[in-house]
Amino acid sequence: MAGYRVAVVGATGAVGQTVLRVLEERAFPVASLRVTATARSAGRTVAFRGQPHTIAETTLEALRGVQIAFFGGGDGASERFGRAAAASGTVVIDKSSTFRMEPDVPLVIPEINRRALRGHRGIIANPNCSTITILMALAPLHAVVPIRRAVVCTYQSVSGAGRDQMEALLDQSRRLLERPDLLRDRPTPEDVERVTGTPQPIAFNLLPQWKWLPGGVTEEEDKIIHETGKIMEADIPISVTTVRVPVLIGHLMALHVEFARPFPVERARAALAAAPGVEVADDPERGVYPTPLYATGRDACVVGRIRPDPTVSGGLCLLAATDNLRKGAALNAVQIAEALVEERLLAGARL
């Protein structure tokens, strides 16, 4: 079959698995596929187009001759092999945060800043899954009326933290359902840890993100703020609180946005309805609004509850949800590959 020599690095992870599904669904021209992961997973098989593929350990050698490598992120492979693979001629489409803010690395949401792909030097970064959700909703509005400031609160599912956290949510949920007294009676951290394995479970609970930067900001908040500036090529002040919620898949964002001029709700809704990759779901009285469960398995960023904010001039509020494994990760990565193909930005010949 004509196509490209493709690798999926981290193929057993939540993102890697979704990359394989999205490549199938979109019939991306894959001539040959290599699947790699950490040594722990080497030898296992994953399915692609009905065929089993054996996982190799991720090494530079395993990526030799590959034209497009999707790095799933989360296992350190990007730091270890990303630059070297790019130097060997592979175009690396990376989900990790390793390269996002590097000046020579485009940070791309294809619907928003596809043009940033031109002049890439072998590595293209995917934004953080919350950043993607936020900007898929905000960029089409900013194009009509500039944004002065946005307050964002995130409701992020555990799959954003990878496959292990997904298992942890399900496992903790099972254990706490057998001990619901721990959810009612002022449980001690010790009792909770004895039952769930951690004093701070995510099941039936909420957690601020857990990597902290000086000043009490989470790494997640910092990413959203800085990635927004790079992608939008504009200084859009974002005030953000990130919270992890006990949801398996699907990130929800509550957006309270201040525009430079009044922005009637109907104009905003029309701008979002016309935006590629956006689905407007906004009939709350009939139960139509963005939820993570509704977004799960969908490609679009789902927006709704678009309403005026009477507390500020030019204010609008809305909700936005994506499947964080798809548009927040794997789909965005495959869309980048498609754009590279269309714009003839892949080095090396097509087979």
Next chain:
Amino acid sequence: MAGYRVAVVGATGAVGQTVLRVLEERAFPVASLRVTATARSAGRTVAFRGQPHTIAETTLEALRGVQIAFFGGGDGASERFGRAAAASGTVVIDKSSTFRMEPDVPLVIPEINRRALRGHRGIIANPNCSTITILMALAPLHAVVPIRRAVVCTYQSVSGAGRDQMEALLDQSRRLLERPDLLRDRPTPEDVERVTGTPQPIAFNLLPQWKWLPGGVTEEEDKIIHETGKIMEADIPISVTTVRVPVLIGHLMALHVEFARPFPVERARAALAAAPGVEVADDPERGVYPTPLYATGRDACVVGRIRPDPTVSGGLCLLAATDNLRKGAALNAVQIAEALVEERLLAGARL
């Protein structure tokens, strides 16, 4: 025993049960106790101070001679019997939203506006559980530097919607744990309904509040906005998004606040630490921050992640969490009763 003739209306509900526990814990002077509920629960017993008490159906007759009646809200009893009970000489401390915005009904958080109890006419309303959480954190700050505007996103547990919703979360969670495919593979609403009983479960999902007002605002958002004005006796513009999360007990609020003047974080933290009913839990690098599980069973409003908001002049961000059944409901109601006793605002003689 010397004390008051007390009734708990809705004694089988989530709030009523917690009122009984809080009355015990705080050794409120209860001379006699009547417990009532809908006809469906009549004849069942509930425990108070180690003794079983038989539930009577809530009627005006059942409340005759009662000096203080705690109405749990949620079963229509407030609308049916609240005014009549007050007219008969019972002081009604009501959790429902029925009377909150009535001009002759004080809406009270004792730590904040206890003086509003003076001149009550037999009914005192408890605020919405989100309003209480928000204002326990904001009022001590507003007393130091006036608030110009606040953006609030809520993360509300299901117990705020009553006992049935608590059972629903646990039941839906059990069912979905046996069908985790429904959380991954773009489930149809029909499949989800077949397994959970509803096309829009709250388990492993997030739901905007479900009562809608014109303009696309939820009833919950409307309550927060208007109750804040009444309690604070000030026009504090609040921009709010309410979201129900799959947590059993404990409401978390993300607050992005604009003050009239710059407000250093250390001064804000000191003001909160000195505020009655507030616990500062703010050492995130050591895992100390407000979560619903931490707040569960505690009396205080737990605040943390107090940090500057560099996107606006005089900006601060923080998180606040309460046990919505305690400070958000039952504890606040019992504190109102205690204040009435202390200020000699109960009609009729103490036995």
